[in-house]
Amino acid sequence: MAAQFGRRLRKGAATTAAAALAVAALSASQAPGATGGDTGRQTNAGVSTSASDEAGTTDGATGDSPYYTDLPPLNSPNPSPSSSPTASSSSIGTAVSRGAAEAGIPATVLDAYKRAEAELRGSKPGCNLPWQLLAAIGKVESGQARGGDVDAEGTTLHRILGPQLDGNGFALIKDTDGGQYDGNSQYDQAVGPMQFIPSTWAWAGRDGNGDGVRDPNNVYDAALAAGHYLCRYDWDLSVQADMNRAILSYNGSQEYLNLVLSWYEFYRKGTHSIPNGTGSVPGHRSDDKPGGSGSGSGGSPKPGEPGSPKPGNPKPGDPKPGGPTTPPTVPPTATDTVDHLEDAGTAKLTAMAGDAFDKRISTRAETKAGRTVAKVRVRFTIVGDTDTTFTGGEKVATVTTDSKGIALAPALRAGEKTGDFTVRSSVVGRTVKGVDYAATVTARAADTLALVNATAPTGAPGAEFADQVQVKATYQGAVADGVAATATLVKSADDTGENDKGPYFKDANGNPVRTLTGLTTDANGLLTLPKLYADDISGTFLLRITTTGGATLTVELTVAAADPSSSPSPSPSPSGSASASASPSASAIP
Structure with a gap:
């Protein structure tokens, strides 16, 4: 069938583009004259900044929460013997020493990354996910689970939370999980070593340690979920353009892309296992203000760390004892204005088993008066007895409506099970009327x-x-x-x-x-x-x-x-041989 070519796994060799780009960004950011505000935020003109149209989301896995901006050392974790021992720059000496330390990844965290790579190698071999990419993202998101602050099963000993996404300097995402993962029933917060927001974890979460629970606070679960998230849409991460798209889908920032590529190249040059709890924790993050503590996107500092409140002392901004408390004003969101979802011209959804559906689901968010609403997160869920998935193998996809209020779902790919099923669209974080789309998978056929x-x-x-x-x-x-x-x-x-x-x-x-x-x-x-x-x-x-x-x-x-009248021939006739x-x-x- 024509669609069989789309099912073939793409083969590609890793290129050196990432190394060149990462080194360029790293060199520029640590060059003389670079300011503190430039750290980890250089722009690479050669790197594509646009994620695939299929991704269709602007808030990524983390809700574009803050992240650590510390850069890796300029020197390789395993410096070449030919490196000059007489270099006079004190910064080079610091980098060599820091390189050996930064190359260490806490043992349980490193094992989680490698286990996720192995699972993806079997379940999505065409993705070619390198564990070093998970390590790079884990470094930027949580400082490798805050230096390996996890137990032997990989669960964090102290909760790792990003700031609440209340629109105050961050994205505005009201609570979607009733506080189940982040303990916040008013706003969402990025959770765990890989900093998933609850609404993304709801569909992307995985059980990486086989305990029957999908826990974003467990590094095995979080690493496997991050791997599957990066491998959706049939991206091949051995192709640089696809790796760029995958990273940007995690956090849609060019600076974030440059930083992750820098750490990716650093870890590719060499790393080693260190005991849990002994890893270094970065000191700067993307939302640092002048004079800020730089506690990192890993969330609130532990007790005793700089910036943590002393027991019994009120935090800045807390109401005075006995004084009146004023409930915070919750600003309205685009989601608050949505009254219902409407079909935006989706054609009949039919595909032959094993093929991709020719048409994609298109849903429009509208107010009660019928006006379209942009920047609304719409969740598409495949319901029914079917093995059909969205491209990349997921049963659920979250897409943000565009300027016309339209959310275009990822392409559907039929499995081998024939029959009817439903794709249900709903608004993330709010209960409003959605749209159910009927779809059919027919048996493979020949004409x-x-x-x-x-x-x-x-x-x-x-x-x-x-x-x-x-x-x-x-x-x-x-x-x-x-x-x-x-x-x-x-x-x-x-x-x-x-x-x-x-x-x-x-x-x-x-x-x-x-x-x-x-x-x-x-x-x-x-x-x-x-x-x-x-x-x-x-x-x-x-x-x-x-x-x-x-x-x-x-x-x-x-x-x-x-x-019987024909005489036997001692050898095959020419015509018989030709036949x-x-x-x-x-x-x-x-």
């Missing part, structure tokens, strides 16, 4: 069958046919693989009932059978029937082959005794 044998099969009475019947199935001119077929020895062209005499197949016990069901074309659209046998009746007989989709082929079979050589093998069929 044409052609005989591969160069000559019609023949046999002698009471003997085995010399050649097996082989046919090729196509659909709209493309190979039709995995198509169900039936073969029946029929009475005549007008009477398709099963013949009770003439050629036959054999079942597992050697008994004659004249109808075969459960046949399936192979990956090349070929169907090779079992051997045929002739009874003692001579004549011309018909074999009828049909497939799902209506393709039909009738093959004439001839059973004739050898002509034999013209009969192609199955492997030679295009």
Whole structure:
């Protein structure tokens, strides 16, 4: 089928583009004259800043929460022996020492990254996810779980939270999980070592340590979820453009992309395991203000750390004891104005098993007065007994409406299970009328069958046919693989009932059978029937082959005794040799 080409895994070798770009960003940011405000925020003109249109989301996995901006050392974790030992720059000496320390990743955290890579290698081999990319994101998001502040099972010992996304310098995302993950029932906060916002974790969460729970505070669960998140949309991370898109989908900032690529290249040059709790914690983050503590996107500092309130002392801004408290004013959001969702012209959703759906779901967010609403997060959920997924293997996708109020869902890819199912659209964080979309997966089909044998099969009475019947199935001119077929020895062209005499197949016990069901074309659209046998009746007989989709082929079979008047030939005739050589093998069929 035409769509089979879309199912093929893309192969690609890792390029050196990331290294060049990361080094350029790193060199620029640590060059003389670079200011503190430039740290980790340089722009690479050579790196694509746009995520794939298929991503369709502007807030990423983290809600674009703040992140650590500390850069890796300029020197490799394993400096070359040829490096000059007489370098006079004190900054170089610091970098070499810091390089060895920064290259260490807490043992449990490192194991989680490598385990996630191994799982993705099996479940999504075309993604080519390197564990070093997870390490780079984990460094930028939480300082490797705040230096490995996790127990032996990988769960954080202290909660790692980003600031509440209340629109005050950050995105405005009201609570979507009832405080289940972040403990905040008013606004969402990024959670855990990989800093997922609750609404993203709701569909992207994974159980990475096999305990039956999907916990964003567990580094095994969070690392596996991050891997699947980066591998959606059939991105191949060995291709630099796809890696850029994946990173930008995690956090849609060019500075973030540059920083993650820098750490990725650093870890690729060498790393090692260190005990849990001994890793370094970055000191600067993207929302630092002059004079700020730089506590990092890992959330509130631990007790005793700089910036943590002393026991019994009020925090700045707390109401005075006994004084009146004023509830904070919650600013309205775009989501607050949505009254309902409307279909935005989605066509009929039908696809053949194994193929991508030609059409994508389009949903529009509207107010009660019918005005469109931009920047609303719409969740699409596949419901029903189906193995169909969105591109990338997910059952749920969250998309932000564009300037016209439209959310375009990722493409659907049919599985092998046929039948009807539903895709349900809803507004994240609010209960309003959504839209249900009916979709159907039909069986794989062929519309044409052609005989591969160069000559019609023949046999002698009471003997085995010399050649097996082989046919090729196509659909709209493309190979039709995995198509169900039936073969029946029929009475005549007008009477398709099963013949009770003439050629036959054999079942597992050697008994004659004249109808075969459960046949399936192979990956090349070929169907090779079992051997045929002739009874003692001579004549011309018909074999009828049909497939799902209506393709039909009738093959004439001839059973004739050898002509006794013909003299035997000591060697094959030229015509016989030509006929034999013209009969192609199955492997030679295009």
